[in-house]
Amino acid sequence: MTYAVIDSPLGKLTLVATDQGELAGLYMEEHRHRPPLETFGVRDDSVLPEVVQQLKEYFAGERTTFDVPLALTGTPFQQGVWTALQDIPYGDTTTYGEFAASLGLVPGASRAVGLANGKNPVSIIVPCHRVVGSTGSLTGYGGGLDRKQRLLDHERADVLF
Numbered sequence: 001m002t003y004a005v006i007d008s009p010l011g012k013l014t015l016v017a018t019d020q021g022e023l024a025g026l027y028m029e030e031h032r033h034r035p036p037l038e039t040f041g042v043r044d045d046s047v048l049p050e051v052v053q054q055l056k057e058y059f060a061g062e063r064t065t066f067d068v069p070l071a072l073t074g075t076p077f078q079q080g081v082w083t084a085l086q087d088i089p090y091g092d093t094t095t096y097g098e099f100a101a102s103l104g105l106v107p108g109a110s111r112a113v114g115l116a117n118g119k120n121p122v123s124i125i126v127p128c129h130r131v132v133g134s135t136g137s138l139t140g141y142g143g144g145l146d147r148k149q150r151l152l153d154h155e156r157a158d159v160l161f
Contacts, residue, residue, distance in 0.1 A: 001041035009059050010147050016040045017047045022071035026122045028143035064090035066125045081116035088130040091155040095134050
């Protein structure tokens with residue numbers, strides 16, 4: 001594994017690459033569930049150039065979806081949640097309850113969905129920021145609620161980076 005650190009409007013982002021060139025992690029500074037840096041391998045800021053380009057386009061308002069190879073490591077349930085997150089359209093939000101129901105889960109499964117959402121290793125690209133509380137309130141985000149709000153505002157074109 002290797003990793004790169006890039007600048008973004010949200011601060012520095014750490015991109016973790018597999019040996020096959022897949023994106024395995026995208027972490028913000030002070031990310032809640034960020035693994036220790038020493039587990040990311042050797043730093044090489046030239047890795048994942050396509051990811052870097054697509055993130056630049058996203059922050060510039062020129063990209064609404066991502067098309068990069070991902071290597072997401074988690075339980076089958078977590079992986080299912082992370083895959084489904086990618087179907088939430090740019091600029092839209094859904095609640096944890098609505099999201100759980102869309103997955104065919106029983107009422108009350110929103111907590112399990114929230115826990116899986118919180119462990120998403122590839123923030124922004126797997127858009128966990130698009131899931132909000134039942135009243136539309138911001139709840140939990142590994143990168144911090146301020147960044148979650150900024151991402152949502154960016155996607156709604158209320159505020160440009």
